[in-house]
Amino acid sequence: MTASNQDPDPCATPEQKLLSVEEARQRILDAVAPVTGDEVLPLRSALGRVLAEPLHAGIDVPGFANSAMDGYAVRGADLAPDGTTELQLTGQAMAGAPFAGQVEAGQAVRIMTGAVLPEGADTVVMQERVEVDGDRVRIGAGQKAGANVRHPGEDIRAGERVLEAGTRLLPPQLGVIASLGQAEARVRRRLRVAFFSTGDELVGLGRPLGPGQIYDSNRYSLHAMLTRLGVEVIDLGVIPDTREAVRAAFTDAAAQADAVITSGGVSVGEADYVKETLEAMGEVDFWRIAMKPGKPLAIGRLGGARFFGLPGNPVSVMATFYQFTQPALEKMMGTTPSPPPLLQARTAAPLKKSPGRLEFQRGWMESAEDGGLQVRPTGGQGSHLMTSMSRANCFIILPAESNGVEAGETVQVQPFAGLV
Ligand SMILES: Nc1nc2c(c(=O)[nH]1)N[C@H]1C(S)=C(S)[C@@H](COP(=O)(O)OP(=O)(O)OC[C@H]3O[C@@H](n4cnc5c(N)ncnc54)[C@H](O)[C@@H]3O)O[C@H]1N2
Ligand code: MOO
Numbered sequence: 001m002t003a004s005n006q007d008p009d010p011c012a013t014p015e016q017k018l019l020s021v022e023e024a025r026q027r028i029l030d031a032v033a034p035v036t037g038d039e040v041l042p043l044r045s046a047l048g049r050v051l052a053e054p055l056h057a058g059i060d061v062p063g064f065a066n067s068a069m070d071g072y073a074v075r076g077a078d079l080a081p082d083g084t085t086e087l088q089l090t091g092q093a094m095a096g097a098p099f100a101g102q103v104e105a106g107q108a109v110r111i112m113t114g115a116v117l118p119e120g121a122d123t124v125v126m127q128e129r130v131e132v133d134g135d136r137v138r139i140g141a142g143q144k145a146g147a148n149v150r151h152p153g154e155d156i157r158a159g160e161r162v163l164e165a166g167t168r169l170l171p172p173q174l175g176v177i178a179s180l181g182q183a184e185a186r187v188r189r190r191l192r193v194a195f196f197s198t199g200d201e202l203v204g205l206g207r208p209l210g211p212g213q214i215y216d217s218n219r220y221s222l223h224a225m226l227t228r229l230g231v232e233v234i235d236l237g238v239i240p241d242t243r244e245a246v247r248a249a250f251t252d253a254a255a256q257a258d259a260v261i262t263s264g265g266v267s268v269g270e271a272d273y274v275k276e277t278l279e280a281m282g283e284v285d286f287w288r289i290a291m292k293p294g295k296p297l298a299i300g301r302l303g304g305a306r307f308f309g310l311p312g313n314p315v316s317v318m319a320t321f322y323q324f325t326q327p328a329l330e331k332m333m334g335t336t337p338s339p340p341p342l343l344q345a346r347t348a349a350p351l352k353k354s355p356g357r358l359e360f361q362r363g364w365m366e367s368a369e370d371g372g373l374q375v376r377p378t379g380g381q382g383s384h385l386m387t388s389m390s391r392a393n394c395f396i397i398l399p400a401e402s403n404g405v406e407a408g409e410t411v412q413v414q415p416f417a418g419l420v
Contacts, residue, residue, distance in 0.1 A: 018290035020400075021323060021358050028299060028324050032306055034334040035258050037189035043178060046169045048230035049187035050334045055163040060153035061179050065117040067093070068148045072130055072137055073103060073111040073121035076145025085139040089132065093118055108137045117149055124148035156180070166335050188334040194257035194305075195222050196236035196249055198274050199264050199312070204238055217386065218263040218310075218317045225321050226261075229329060246273040250281055254303035258332060261325065264312025266298040274309070282307060290400055292357040293383030294320040306332070313383035319360045319395070322416075342397070345373035345413045351398060351405040352381075358400045362392035365413050375413050393417065 019027075038052035067073065073093060079085050087108040093099035095114035103109055103120035111117070111124055123145050131138040156162055162180070163173055169185060177185055202216040203209055216238050226233045234257055239249040253260040265274035266286060275298075278284040284300030284307060293316035298309025306328070310320045327337035345365050353359055361381050368374035375396055379388035394413045398405065405411055 018288050018295070018357065021289060021291045024287060024289045024297070025324055025327060028328045029331055029337070031299070032328045032332050035189065035191060035332055038186055039189055040184050040186050042184055043174050043182075046185050046187055047171075047174065049169050049185075049190070051163055051165055051167045051169060051173075052186045052188045052334070054161045054165050055167075055177060055180075055182075055185065057156045057158050057160045057162050057180050058182070059156075059180060060158050061156040062150050062152055062154060064152055066095075066150050067111045067113055067115050067117060067124045068150050069124050069126040070112050071124045071126040071128075071148065072108040072139070073099075073118050074108045074123050074125060074139070075103060075105060075121060076123040078105060079123070079125075079139065079143050079145060080141065082141050084141065085143075087137045087139065089135045089137050091118075108139075122146055122149065168335050191231040191259065191329060191333045192234060192257045193226050193231045193259045193261060193329065194234035194236055194253035195219065195226070195261040195263075196239050196253065197263060198239045198241055198246060198249075200241045202238050217314055218312070221314065221318055222261060222263065222321070225318070225326070229326060229333075231329060231333070241273060243273045243277065246277045247281070250277055250302055254281075254305045257305050259306045259308065259329060260302050261308045261310065261321075263310045263317045266309045266311055267296040278302070278307065278309065284309070290357045291319070291323070292359045294323070294360070295357065297324065299324075311383075314386045315362070315383045315389050318389060319383075322395075323360070340415045340418060343373055343413050343415065344410050345375040345396075347396070347405055347407060347409055347411050348374050348376040350407050351377060351396065351411070353398050353402050353404045355401050355403045359396075359398040359402075360414075361396040361398060362388040363394050363396040363413060364392055365394045365415065373413070375411065 041049065074087060078087060087106055090107045090109060091099045091101060092110035093115040094112050098116040099109050099118040103118050109118050109121065125139050125143050126148060129140055129143060162176060167173055197216045197219050201213050203213045205215055223233055223235060236249055236253055239245050262274060282300050282302035284298050287297045287299060288295055289297055293313055294311055296311045297320055300307045308325045310317045330337040351361060362378045363375040364378050365373055365375040378391040379385065381388060394415045397412045397414055
């Protein structure tokens with residue numbers, strides 16, 4: 001927090017009231033609703049989809065009492081509390097091939113993990129605790145009656161509501177549904193999201209750059225974020241900067257999508273056709289948010305579709321998508337937005353910041369030697385500098401009023417990714 005950290009914020013406009021990130025997120029969430037429509041899908045096609053109705057169990061899981069260990073099924077009452085117990089081996093129970101008889105007093109049955117617990121037995125002694133000599137089984141002292149048995153319905157009871165409507169079907173949920181023997185799930189229809197880029201400086205990949213031109217990279221990061229979110233991606237390409245082309249693109253997008261996303265053209269620059277067309281065709285608000293990157297944002301409606309006009313700078317696109325668009329799209333998909341948890345980490349390097357806007361700096365967090373979390377910035381923090389984003393695994397979130405952080409101070413971090 002030295003004076004040298006207080007570089008002036010080039011985007012600071014103190015005369016204007018900026019919306020807080022929290023207020024903007026809440027307003028956007030309040031404005032959207034889940035889309036209607038569902039379909040039945042085989043489980044293998046349902047990854048990432050949202051359950052349209054609660055899922056009830058048709059069977060108990062486990063369906064029968066079974067062994068948690070490879071060992072010997074016995075009657076607990078036979079186990080001598082202080083000495084060795086000697087029993088007679090009378091058969092075997094394999095997973096999928098139950099023992100047909102009954103375990104009587106003084107008897108034991110060889111049993112494998114997952115095999116049905118034979119009638120009469122209520123306990124499994126793991127084989128490491130047992131000596132076998134022909135058909136004699138000797139069990140050491142200290143084995144507990146009732147041990148190593150998995151009970152019917154211990155995980156799921158028939159009739160129970162196992163998953164709520166709105167649950168995202170990820171690997172654990174698909175595993176649970178499969179354990180119930182259900183081959184299909186009723187899920188919400190896929191959300192349709194159209195997006196395109198505008199700007200005469202933008203060139204598609206693989207073409208040579210003319211003077212003042214840049215490659216259209218935002219459409220690729222947007223495509224990737226939308227694909228990971230699990231929506232139907234409608235990529236309308238780069239739209240030329242003419243009134244007719246922009247109008248046609250918006251009409252096309254609104255006709256086929258639930259949400260339309262653009263990047264660029266939402267700040268105070270010379271009026272381009274995006275702003276003009278939006279105002280003519282829909283209801284759109286241009287907001288200024290107290291965050292960096294990502295101050296300007298256009299939010300509204302275009303025909304039946306929701307509109308998200310993200311700022312053009314490449315890091316701003318990603319930061320505003322993660323903070324605003326993703327939660328809104330998740331709500332439209334019928335699920336509850338689940339932002340990554342906010343963690344505390346010690347910064348390994350000083351972090352520059354001017355007071356004014358909440359900042360989402362890009363960082364790399366990892367476990368420190370003392371077991372805590374440590375984070376360091378990944379490079380230049382300008383909203384046009386994508387390499388610092390590409391080397392990061394988290395945002396370092398610095399409060400609006402902060403004027404920088406010294407190495408060793410604790411900061412808030414938000415990881416980019418969870419487990420698949
Ligand atoms: N006088 C002011 N100027 C700016 C302000 C301000 O408050 N007053 N805000 C700045 C901030 S913050 C941002 S963010 C940008 C946002 O501007 P726009 O959303 O209008 O975006 P553009 O001007 O169209 O583009 C900004 C920047 O991003 C590049 N860009 C645009 N599209 C793409 C794309 N598809 N792929 C890669 N890069 C793209 C574009 O070339 C510009 O460099 O405004 C500041 N200015
Ligand atoms: O806020 Mo802008 O999005 O810094 O570049």
